[in-house]
Amino acid sequence: MIGLRVVAAGAMTSIQDLGRHGWRHLGVPASGVLDPVAMQIANRLVGNATDAPVLEAFDGGLHLRAEGGAFRLALVGSVTAERRGADGRCPLAPWRSHLLAEGEEIRLLTCIGEQRCVTIAIAGIVVPNQLGSASTYVRAGLGGIDGRNLEAGDLVPATPADGHLERRLQQAPTPEAGPIRIVAGPQDDHFASAALGRLTSEEYRIGSDADRMGMRLAGPTLAHRDAASREIVSDATVPGSVQVPGNGLPIVLLADGQTAGGYPKIATVITADLPRIGTLRPGSAVRFAWVDVATAQAVARARADRLAALLRTIVECRGDFIAAEADLGRANIAGCAVNALDPSTWSPS
Amino acid sequence: MNDAMRLLPCGDGAVTIELGDVIDQQVLARVEALSAALREAASSGRLPGILDVVQTFRSVTLRYDPLVATLAEISAGIAEVQAGVRPDSGPAGKSWRLPVCYGGIFGPDLTAVAEATRFAPEAVGALHAAGHYRVAMLGFLPGFPFMDGVAPSLRLPRRVDPRLRVPSGSVAIAGPLTAIYPWESPGGWHLIGRCPLPLFDPARPRPALLAPGDRVRFFDIPPDRFAAIEQRIADGGLVPSEWHDAVSGETA
Numbered sequence: 317m318i319g320l321r322v323v324a325a326g327a328m329t330s331i332q333d334l335g336r337h338g339w340r341h342l343g344v345p346a347s348g349v350l351d352p353v354a355m356q357i358a359n360r361l362v363g364n365a366t367d368a369p370v371l372e373a374f375d376g377g378l379h380l381r382a383e384g385g386a387f388r389l390a391l392v393g394s395v396t397a398e399r400r401g402a403d404g405r406c407p408l409a410p411w412r413s414h415l416l417a418e419g420e421e422i423r424l425l426t427c428i429g430e431q432r433c434v435t436i437a438i439a440g441i442v443v444p445n446q447l448g449s450a451s452t453y454v455r456a457g458l459g460g461i462d463g464r465n466l467e468a469g470d471l472v473p474a475t476p477a478d479g480h481l482e483r484r485l486q487q488a489p490t491p492e493a494g495p496i497r498i499v500a501g502p503q504d505d506h507f508a509s510a511a512l513g514r515l516t517s518e519e520y521r522i523g524s525d526a527d528r529m530g531m532r533l534a535g536p537t538l539a540h541r542d543a544a545s546r547e548i549v550s551d552a553t554v555p556g557s558v559q560v561p562g563n564g565l566p567i568v569l570l571a572d573g574q575t576a577g578g579y580p581k582i583a584t585v586i587t588a589d590l591p592r593i594g595t596l597r598p599g600s601a602v603r604f605a606w607v608d609v610a611t612a613q614a615v616a617r618a619r620a621d622r623l624a625a626l627l628r629t630i631v632e633c634r635g636d637f638i639a640a641e642a643d644l645g646r647a648n649i650a651g652c653a654v655n656a657l658d659p660s661t662w663s664p665s
Numbered sequence: 666m667n668d669a670m671r672l673l674p675c676g677d678g679a680v681t682i683e684l685g686d687v688i689d690q691q692v693l694a695r696v697e698a699l700s701a702a703l704r705e706a707a708s709s710g711r712l713p714g715i716l717d718v719v720q721t722f723r724s725v726t727l728r729y730d731p732l733v734a735t736l737a738e739i740s741a742g743i744a745e746v747q748a749g750v751r752p753d754s755g756p757a758g759k760s761w762r763l764p765v766c767y768g769g770i771f772g773p774d775l776t777a778v779a780e781a782t783r784f785a786p787e788a789v790g791a792l793h794a795a796g797h798y799r800v801a802m803l804g805f806l807p808g809f810p811f812m813d814g815v816a817p818s819l820r821l822p823r824r825v826d827p828r829l830r831v832p833s834g835s836v837a838i839a840g841p842l843t844a845i846y847p848w849e850s851p852g853g854w855h856l857i858g859r860c861p862l863p864l865f866d867p868a869r870p871r872p873a874l875l876a877p878g879d880r881v882r883f884f885d886i887p888p889d890r891f892a893a894i895e896q897r898i899a900d901g902g903l904v905p906s907e908w909h910d911a912v913s914g915e916t917a
Contacts, residue, residue: 339872340719341700342865342872343804344872455806455807456865498676503673550802552681552719552726556675575805576719576804587731609677610735612677613736
């Protein structure tokens with residue numbers, strides 16, 4: 317087996333793709349990356365199909381070593397990272413691809429700012445699908461490696477890569493500013509009208525209880541219309557559902573969130589803004605703004621157009637690091653380099 | 666099917682069709698008929714862009730790709746499908762008799778339930794086993810069946826103190842509902858026994874053992890029988906999805 321060996325797994329690092337759709341009626345959530353835009357850019361940077369599985373890591377800590385060959389990878393996110401090899405260590409830039417030579421390591425150091433999610437694409441990653449997706453869903457042991465988050469010692473299998481042609485995004489997208497947009501309902505009628513105003517006029521913070529299932533928010537409580545409105549006969553939830561239990565503090569459900577629930581849902585975060593809130597670090601401040609469905613759908617289309625435009629700005633560039641002596645020949649840097657002591661390199665390939 | 670129906674948007678990628686707000690057999694029958702019709706419309710391509718059709722006690726939620734269909738288009742499609750739905754045209758569902766080992770380490774709340782309902786502990790198991798239940802929906806966890814039909818004399822509110830770890834296979838009750846936990850998870854229901862059949866297996870063509878519309882009854886098995894069934898499943902000698910056919914041989 318060859319691929320990237322997990323030296324240290326970091327926190328909640330898992331294999332994800334665009335998710336598992338069509339199984340929600342059996343209680344199986346979609347899972348999938350919290351940030352599909354980052355995933356598609358990262359995959360394109362390493363030459364994968366945009367829907368190939370990636371590693372999703374939170375903050376620093378993940379540490380990988382190339383085993384059995386060289387592997388091409390790209391980091392996407394506001395993250396600092398370093399490459400460690402025989403020649404020591406050097407910083408490894410996100411938003412472009414890199415070839416990691418056999419035995420070399422990369423290590424995520426820390427995320428800068430309020431986003432704590434890092435997407436790592438690996439060229440030729442091989443992860444089998446379960447129920448149509450490679451996405452890890454820990455609760456039911458689906459996808460990924462044995463249905464769990466990565467652990468030290470795991471091997472993420474991939475196809476070895478070579479060459480010195482890398483890809484980079486000309487300019488990393490600036491994080492979108494402005495409030496997180498929400499659509500009212502499906503149970504906004506279970507809340508006092510003051511609560512609907514409060515949700516958008518006051519500031520909330522991401523609570524410490526935040527993972528791929530959902531995030532609890534801290535801030536002003538939202539009053540239900542009456543005692544009977546604090547619970548509903550269970551109905552379906554979706555990623556983005558903002559449910560409000562009896563204590564009045566909202567919970568935003570994310571990719572691994574349960575498929576049904578008995579708390580009324582005051583609002584739903586729009587698809588385009590779900591990655592923005594879902595990847596925030598606990599303690600980050602967040603504000604909400606109401607939009608209607610037509611606006612939210614126009615925003616979704618605009619975001620798809622923007623992603624397509626962004627993918628077109630990916631350009632090829634030369635690798636900034638000559639990984640190994642043997643690669644000199646393949647890169648054709650020295651005309652036709654051969655190793656005089658090794659006859660197998662004498663004939664041009 | 667002209668009874669009250671509300672379309673409740675869930676953001677830009679889903680819409681809930683609410684048919685009621687209570688647990689009720691008539692509402693459930695309408696849910697089953699409508700969700701079967703919507704599923705068929707989605708798979709035949711008449712309703713493009715649908716990702717999921719999720720039924721609950723009293724509603725059907727469609728998840729759709731907002732880049733493929735607008736809410737207006739989805740709403741028009743729902744109205745068209747709904748106009749052609751005949752009441753009680755939902756799937757017939759399978760009938761199951763599932764084994765449960767009541768009480769002891771498998772049902773740590775059986776004694777408390779007996780005290781609260783003023784039954785003898787054995788009577789609680791017997792009463793639960795004798796019920797006729799119907800799978801109303803799957804949710805919360807993959808394969809978790811919400812079944813209604815618990816006898817009024819056995820209905821209790823959820824535990825005040827939810828457990829952090831409910832073992833998989835636990836048979837539980839809360840209010841009018843009974844369920845089997847397919848996975849170890851937190852849970853607030855009263856645990857009265859355990860079922861040895863795995864409820865969810867992604868390797869099966871139908872990963873969830875039970876489906877909405879299925880009818881379920883239970884029968885009491887002693888601990889040694891529980892262990893024997895578990896062993897036969899582990900050995901491959903018993904295929905859980907064929908259990909309902911194997912009932913006559915298994916229950917003698």
